Amino acid sequence: MASWKEKLAGATPPDQARDIAIFETQIALRRQDKIEEKLFAETRLRRGVYGQRYDNGERHDGVATRPIAYPSGELTKGPMTLWDAPGMQRIKLPFGKVTARQLEVLAECAEEYSDAILHVTTRQDIQLHFVHIDDTPDMMRRLAATGITTKEACGNAVRNITACEYAGVCNDESFDVAPYAHAATYFLMGHDDTQDFGRKFKIAFSGCADHPCGLTSFHDIGCIARVREEGGVKRRGFEVYVGGGLGSVPHAAKLLDAFVPEVELLPTLQAVSRLFGRLGERENRARARLKFVIKKLGIEEFTRLVKLEREKLRNDPRWTAYLSDLGVVAEAPNRPPAPLEGRGAPAFERWRSTNVRPQAQPGYAVATVTLPLGDLSSDQARALADLAREFAGDAMRTTVEQNLTFRWVSEADLPQLFEKLEAIGLAEPGASTITDVTSCPGTDTCKLGISSSRGLAGELRRHLRVLEDTMAPAAKALHIKASGCFNACGQHHAADLGFLGVSRNVNGRRVPHFQVVVGGQWSHNAGAYGLAIGAIPSKNVPEMVKRLSDRFVAERRGEETFTAFVERIGKKEIRAMVEKLAVVPAYEADRSYYSDWGDPREYSIGDMGVGECAGEVVPYVQMALAAAEREVFEAQVLLEQGDVEAAAGRAYRAMLTAARALAREREPNIGDDADEIVRTFQREVVDTKLFLDPFAGAKFAHYLTKAHREGGGADSAEGAHQRIEEAQLFVDASHQCHERMVKAAQPSELARAAE
Amino acid sequence: MKSHKISLKLYAKPDTLPVAAQFVAVFHDWIKEGVLGETLIDVVDYGHVHHGPAVLLIGHESDLALDLSEGRPGLSYQRKRVAKDDPATRLGDSLRRLLGAAARLESDPRLAGLGFEVDELLLRVLDRLHAPNELATYESERRGIEEALRGVFGASAALSREGLDPRAPFTVRARTGARGGARAVLERALAS
Numbered sequence: 001m002a003s004w005k006e007k008l009a010g011a012t013p014p015d016q017a018r019d020i021a022i023f024e025t026q027i028a029l030r031r032q033d034k035i036e037e038k039l040f041a042e043t044r045l046r047r048g049v050y051g052q053r054y055d056n057g058e059r060h061d062g063v064a065t066r067p068i069a070y071p072s073g074e075l076t077k078g079p080m081t082l083w084d085a086p087g088m089q090r091i092k093l094p095f096g097k098v099t100a101r102q103l104e105v106l107a108e109c110a111e112e113y114s115d116a117i118l119h120v121t122t123r124q125d126i127q128l129h130f131v132h133i134d135d136t137p138d139m140m141r142r143l144a145a146t147g148i149t150t151k152e153a154c155g156n157a158v159r160n161i162t163a164c165e166y167a168g169v170c171n172d173e174s175f176d177v178a179p180y181a182h183a184a185t186y187f188l189m190g191h192d193d194t195q196d197f198g199r200k201f202k203i204a205f206s207g208c209a210d211h212p213c214g215l216t217s218f219h220d221i222g223c224i225a226r227v228r229e230e231g232g233v234k235r236r237g238f239e240v241y242v243g244g245g246l247g248s249v250p251h252a253a254k255l256l257d258a259f260v261p262e263v264e265l266l267p268t269l270q271a272v273s274r275l276f277g278r279l280g281e282r283e284n285r286a287r288a289r290l291k292f293v294i295k296k297l298g299i300e301e302f303t304r305l306v307k308l309e310r311e312k313l314r315n316d317p318r319w320t321a322y323l324s325d326l327g328v329v330a331e332a333p334n335r336p337p338a339p340l341e342g343r344g345a346p347a348f349e350r351w352r353s354t355n356v357r358p359q360a361q362p363g364y365a366v367a368t369v370t371l372p373l374g375d376l377s378s379d380q381a382r383a384l385a386d387l388a389r390e391f392a393g394d395a396m397r398t399t400v401e402q403n404l405t406f407r408w409v410s411e412a413d414l415p416q417l418f419e420k421l422e423a424i425g426l427a428e429p430g431a432s433t434i435t436d437v438t439s440c441p442g443t444d445t446c447k448l449g450i451s452s453s454r455g456l457a458g459e460l461r462r463h464l465r466v467l468e469d470t471m472a473p474a475a476k477a478l479h480i481k482a483s484g485c486f487n488a489c490g491q492h493h494a495a496d497l498g499f500l501g502v503s504r505n506v507n508g509r510r511v512p513h514f515q516v517v518v519g520g521q522w523s524h525n526a527g528a529y530g531l532a533i534g535a536i537p538s539k540n541v542p543e544m545v546k547r548l549s550d551r552f553v554a555e556r557r558g559e560e561t562f563t564a565f566v567e568r569i570g571k572k573e574i575r576a577m578v579e580k581l582a583v584v585p586a587y588e589a590d591r592s593y594y595s596d597w598g599d600p601r602e603y604s605i606g607d608m609g610v611g612e613c614a615g616e617v618v619p620y621v622q623m624a625l626a627a628a629e630r631e632v633f634e635a636q637v638l639l640e641q642g643d644v645e646a647a648a649g650r651a652y653r654a655m656l657t658a659a660r661a662l663a664r665e666r667e668p669n670i671g672d673d674a675d676e677i678v679r680t681f682q683r684e685v686v687d688t689k690l691f692l693d694p695f696a697g698a699k700f701a702h703y704l705t706k707a708h709r710e711g712g713g714a715d716s717a718e719g720a721h722q723r724i725e726e727a728q729l730f731v732d733a734s735h736q737c738h739e740r741m742v743k744a745a746q747p748s749e750l751a752r753a754a755e
Numbered sequence: 756m757k758s759h760k761i762s763l764k765l766y767a768k769p770d771t772l773p774v775a776a777q778f779v780a781v782f783h784d785w786i787k788e789g790v791l792g793e794t795l796i797d798v799v800d801y802g803h804v805h806h807g808p809a810v811l812l813i814g815h816e817s818d819l820a821l822d823l824s825e826g827r828p829g830l831s832y833q834r835k836r837v838a839k840d841d842p843a844t845r846l847g848d849s850l851r852r853l854l855g856a857a858a859r860l861e862s863d864p865r866l867a868g869l870g871f872e873v874d875e876l877l878l879r880v881l882d883r884l885h886a887p888n889e890l891a892t893y894e895s896e897r898r899g900i901e902e903a904l905r906g907v908f909g910a911s912a913a914l915s916r917e918g919l920d921p922r923a924p925f926t927v928r929a930r931t932g933a934r935g936g937a938r939a940v941l942e943r944a945l946a947s
Contacts, residue, residue, distance in 0.1 A: 004884055054796055061787040069794050070815060071838060084815060086796065104922055111924060112760065112881045115811055115818065117801055129799075130813050132836065372803035379806065379824060382922055425805020444799065458803055598800045600780040 004138040011145040019151065020144065023047050024137040025630055030077065034633075039626055041078030042618040048090040048153030049136050051078065051612045052129065052445050055085030062601030077133055080609065086130040088445060089114070090153040091143060094185040095163035095178050095205070096124035096398040097329060100385040102146045103396065107381035109139050118381055120374040122438060122491050123202070124162045124398040125153060129445050151189055156197040156617065158188045158273070163205040164213030165397040165405045168330065169359040169366060173207025174225035175236055177214075180265060181205045182329045183322040187266050188273065192664065196277035196620035199288035202245075203269070206525055209239070215400055216525045218244040218494065220290040221272060222253045223265070224525070237261045242272060242302070243294035246488035250529045251291040254299040256306065264310075266319045271309040274668065275302075282617050314669040331393030331408055337363020338412035348418050351429040356414060359407070367406045367417060368431040372461060373439060373454055374402030376426070383424045391417050400491075401438055403431055434471070434478045434549070435464045438491065442484025442501060443596065447609035449484035451501025451512040451538055455597025456482050463542040474556055475549040479522045482514070492517050494526035496562040497545060502535050503605050506584045512538040512596040512603045516578050518548075518566045528563060533571055534578040539593050544581050548574070621738055624661030628654045628731045635724045639717065648714030651727035652707040658734035659685070659704055665741055678708045690744070691737045700726075700733035756899055758882035759840050761849045762924070764822055765857050765937065766829040766877075768870040775802045775809045777865050778821045782812040790859065791852075793817065817849075819856050830857050830871060833881065846878075846903035851944060854907070857937035873933040873940050876904075877917070879924045886925040888918070893927065900927060907944040908933045 005021075012020070023043070030040045058065050070084035077083050091106070098106070106126055110118050113135040114128035121127055131139070140150055152158055161181045168176035184203060188194050194201070203221045206214025216222025222241040227234050237259045244253030260268050272290075279297075281288040294302045322328070343349055355368045369384065376384070384404065388396050391413050392406040399405060409417055421427035430436050437460045440446065442453030460480060468476065482499040483490035492498030498517030503510050513535040520530030536544055552565050566574065584593050596603050631654035639647035656674055659681040664670050666684040670677065685691045686701045693700060703726035714720040782798040785791060794815035802809045808820040808831065815836070822831035832853035834845065857871045878900065880886035886896070893916050904912040908931040917926040933940050 007884065059786070059796070062783070063787070066787075068796055071794070086813065086815075108883060108922070112883070115799065115801075115813070116808055117804065130796075130818075375801060375804050375807075377801075377804050377807040377824075380804075382920075455800075458800075461803070598776075598779065600783055 004141045008141050008145045012141055013144060013147075016144040016149060016151075017141070020137050020140045022627070022630065023140070025634060027133065027137070029630065029633065031075065031083075035626065037076050037078055037081075039618055039622065041081065041612070042155055042623070043626075044077060044133065044136075045155030045612060046152050046157055047136070047140065048092070048150030049131075049133060050088040050090055050154050051081050051447055051609070052085065052087045053443070053447050053449070053607055053609065055082055055087060055447070056080045056609050057082045057085065058607075060601070060604040060606035062604070065604075065606045078612070081612075083133065086132060088441075089128045089131045089136060089139065089150065090121070091126045091128070091148060091150050092153045092160040092185075093124055093126060093148070093398055094161050095167065095181040095329075096165055097178070097395055098126075098398065099146070099395045100388040102143075102148055103381050103385040103388070105142055105146045105148070107378035107385075109142060110381070111378040113139050116378045118376050118378070119441075120371055120376075120398045120402045120404065122400050122402060122440065122489060123160050124165075124400060125160050126398070127441075129441075149189070152194075154200075154612065156199055156201075158194050158201045158203060161185045161188075161203045161205070162214070162219075162400060164207050164211070165399045166213060166357070166366060166407075167205070167207050169361060169364070169407050170207050171358070171360045172211060173360075174227050175207065176326075176330075177205040177207050177223070177225050178329050179322065179326040180223070180238075180262070184266065184269055187318055188269060191270070191273070192620070193270055193274040193277060193668070195623065197273075198280040198282045198617055199285065201273065201276060201290065205238075210524055213400070214525055215491070215494065216241055216244070217252050218246050218250065218491075218526050218529075219253060220245065220276070221269060222525065223260075226259055228259055235261060238265055240268060243291040243299070245289050245291045246491060246493050246529075247289070248286070248486040248488070249291075250488070250493045251295070252529065254294060256299070256303055262323060263320050267310055267313055267316075268306070270313060270316075271306050274313075275305055275309050277620075279305075285617075288617075312669070314671070331395050333364060333393050333408035333410065334389070334391065335410040335413060337361065338410050339363060340411040340414055344415045344418075347422075347427075348415055351418055351427055352414065354429045354433055355431040358411075361408075363411055364407075365409050365411050365414060367409050367414065368399070369396075369404040369406070369421060369426050370428040370431045370436055371403050371426070372428070373437075373457055376404075380424050380426060383420075384426070387417065387420055401432055401436060403436070430465075430468065430476075432479070433476050434480060435461055435468055436479075437461055437464075438479075438481040438495070440483050440487075440489035442482070442490075443599070443607070446484060446489075447612070448487060449501065450503050450605060450608065451484055451514060452596040452599060453482040453484035453490055453499070453501055455599060456499060456514065456538060456541055459597050460542055460545060464545070467546070471549070472553040474562075475553050478549060478552075478562055480545065491526075492520075493529040494520045494522055495530065496520065496522065497548065498530050499541060500532060503603075504535060504537075504584075507587065509587055509594055510603050510605060511584050511593055514538055514541050516544060516574075518571070518574055519563055521563050531571065533575050534582060536578055536581045537584050537593050538596055540581040544578070547577055547581075551577070621661045621665055624664075625658055625731065625734055625738065628658035628661070628727075628734065631657060632724060632727050632731060635720075635727065639720050639724065644715075644717050644720045645713055648720040648723045649712050651720070651723040652712030654727045655704045655707060655730045658731045662691070662734055662737055662741070665738075674708060674712075678704060685737065690741055691733065693733055693736065696733075700730050703727070703730045756842060756846045756880070756896060756903075758880050758885040759834055759837065759842075759845055760880060760882040761846060762831060762833040762879040762881055763849055763853045764824075764829045764831045764877040764879075765853060765871040765873065766827050766875055768872055771868050771870045772828045773866050773869060775800070775821060778810040781860065781863055781865055782810060782819070785812060785859075791856070817852065829877075830860065832856060846900065847906050850876075850903065850907045851941060854937045854941040854944070858941055861936055861938065871937050873908075873935065873937060874931050876912075876929040876931060878927045878929060881924050883924070888921050888923050888925045890916070892925050896925075896927075900929070904929055904931060906947075908940060909943060909947065
């Protein structure tokens with residue numbers, strides 16, 4: 001078998017196969033310098049193909065910054081991002097669900113294209129690191145064949161839609177939110193109204209308001225399940241919040257609507273998306289998230305605009321079609337329910353006390369697999385797939401605390417499951433306790449990392465596991481989260497104890513530090529955000545954790561939470577504790593302070609690069625015109641292969657793509673039907689004289705109408721050749737037209753935004 | 756060998772393995788000093804992963820790892836993409852690179868006492884498309900593997916298929932019969 005493309009030809013869903021083939025073509029075009037690097041960067045980001053530390057070709061070795069001799073030389077895959085530099089592949093797992101077979105294929109991909117490690121992120125994705133871009137199309141094919149997509153996993157797009165890992169089996173939920181998260185994922189993915197964002201867009205679902213699993217408070221859109229009784233009938237809906245977010249300026253989401261009926265969920269998400277695409281900031285990337293739009297307009301005005309936008313939407317049968325099959329993502333247990341009789345061995349009971357939770361369905365339990373730093377090996381992944389088949393409903397869920405859960409475990413099977421987890425080193429207790437430290441990748445692999453959040457998290461785990469047995473329950477229950485920089489991917493604002501990587505200059509030398517963040521709340525969907533009290537050297541963080549947790553236990557009043565304790569004693573008190581640990585010994589006295597955790601190099605911030613979290617702002621119309629160009633190229637290839645009919649058809653398709661992109665600038669509701677595209681293009685772009693070329697007049701527009709009239713095909717190679725030439729001219733003219741549209745729109749932009 | 760995605764592992768002699776953090780420091784120095792003659796990029800510490808690749812030296816052409824898989828510590832060499840790659844010589848070349856790295860580690864004073872067993876070798880092909888884990892792959896690759904091993908170790912090796920799980924990579928265990936340290940084997944191979 002020559003390639004995965006051939007082997008999986010029948011197994012990959014056609015739309016995904018086409019999408020991956022397009023990406024492969026874009027890779028080829030970029031190699032020939034036929035796509036501009038910025039455009040290509042956003043293209044790959046929207047497939048989850050992300051940059052990684054050192055991809056600018058430089059690395060600080062502790063003494064000096066030196067070049068890395070990547071063989072591809074100057075060829076780039078984005079601004080200051082070299083082609084051969086390994087990158088990160090983010091893989092979406094909507095609401096965290098992963099089947100046994102999917103986990104096996106993820107393990108294969110990790111082994112063959114990465115470093116045999118699967119990393120679970122704080123947004124329920126899987127990330128593979130050190131992946132070469134040339135390997136990504138095949139990897140995507142293998143994932144697609146099992147129903148996994150990487151589409152829009154990064155870039156200015158709707159990211160992985162998250163939900164509580166207990167959805168469907170939770171004792172406290174209003175109803176199972178997973179099918180809604182699933183529907184929202186596939187409705188918004190690739191949707192026209194989500195292609196024109198200035199930044200990323202994150203959505204989360206929660207089954208209840210009290211627990212933290214959904215973390216709806218810090219998402220662009222947070223949906224909490226609600227049931228309302230009207231006329232004796234119980235109706236499902238969502239309490240919808242908007243404009244939440246962490247990062248350097250955390251915002252709590254604001255209430256958009258206390259009850260959006262389920263039939264209105266998708267149109268509401270669409271309306272908010274469309275508004276964000278239109279009103280979101282473009283120039284200043286630091287203020288381009290939805291939270292800033294809402295801050296500027298106020299929630300009342302934003303709510304009014306959402307309602308107006310909702311009214312303008314063209315009806316879409318997908319809004320409600322999924323409601324007739326809400327069981328689409330449900331799992332069935334493999335074994336009958338049975339209670340667990342008696343007590344097991346001490347190790348089992350210890351694990352059970354923190355990692356097992358009864359389900360709403362009697363006789364079943366959810367078992368959490370604690371993953372150190374969110375990592376597992378390919379061997380472990382295969383073993384977990386076996387356990388999912390044996391004990392659970394053939395699937396698992398990733399969690400925002402970077403763990404995995406087995407659901408539908410018959411309680412009587414728990415000792416056996418524990419034993420098998422022990423055999424693969426994954427029976428560690430302490431899920432969601434002080435030892436289960438969450439961390440972003442930090443300086444390990446992230447271009448923006450300032451301090452080693454993973455190094456710190458690893459050290460804290462080691463340190464706290466030693467102390468765990470002597471810790472008071474109140475201290476054990478604390479949550480610790482670390483981020484390598486202010487972008488807060490480690491969600492440090494929402495922890496009892498958060499740590500945020502910073503750098504300090506001490507006597508002319510850089511020293512890795514962490515800001516100590518206290519007062520955050522993990523419960524109530526991350527109901528409160530902590531504040532930075534002061535920075536201490538990285539090497540003093542374990543001692544800081546010990547002192548703070550000891551003091552909390554010693555001075556706690558009754559059932560006081562850590563957040564309440566911090567509020568009572570005051571941040572000034574905690575600041576004083578921080579200051580005692582802020583002192584850095586002289587370099588000559590203790591050099592360990594001048595290196596970061598797990599990295600013997602002398603610390604430097606010289607490896608920081610330009611992050612790709614923000615993606616590249618490439619408007620929808622520009623992406624679509626690039627797609628049209630690619631289609632012209634594909635038409636040429638098809639003609640070379642002797643497929644005349646397909647070549648002419650692809651050239652015609654290229655013109656339709658470009659025409660639709662231009663027409664959509666004036667008519668956002670435009671559909672995909674060729675008749676409608678040609679008609680709308682004529683009315684909005686040609687009749688308004690926007691498309692008229694200063695020299696050729698309407699000539700290029702006629703190429704489209706002629707091709708459309710003739711049904712797009714050609715009866716000879718000459719005919720196809722001519723159509724390709726016309727398509728190329730049409731796409732070129734479309735670029736010119738777009739420039740004229742931009743110039744014409746500039747004075748009225750603010751007025752339009754205000755509408 | 757049909758695929759270039761070869762992974763080879765030499766096992767550490769019992770009780771000779773220093774703490775993993777020492778490897779982190781050594782690998783960082785290898786990048787700084789450019790000792791392997793190929794593009795080296797970064798060091799990753801996965802010491803927290805049970806039986807995982809505890810410390811990885813990431814390169815462009817290949818990776819090296821302090822490999823704790825199977826519960827048996829060793830040194831792994833994984834070939835990823837090599838510019839001048841000849842199917843007839845890629846396994847022999849990979850073996851020499853592994854032995855070269857092992858010899859370098861054995862002689863590093865920070866890893867004092869570390870030694871590798873040269874009479875046993877684990878070969879995996881991380882390429883399920885071209886080398887599925889099945890008998891047919893073994894039969895088609897066996898002769899090439901034997902020849903490459905003979906070329907490096909100087910004697911016939913006894914081969915056996917390992918891990919018959921079709922999901923796992925194609926895996927072969929070799930008993931080379933070699934004696935001495937990695938450097939001795941490498942020098943003998945280079946001289947022949």
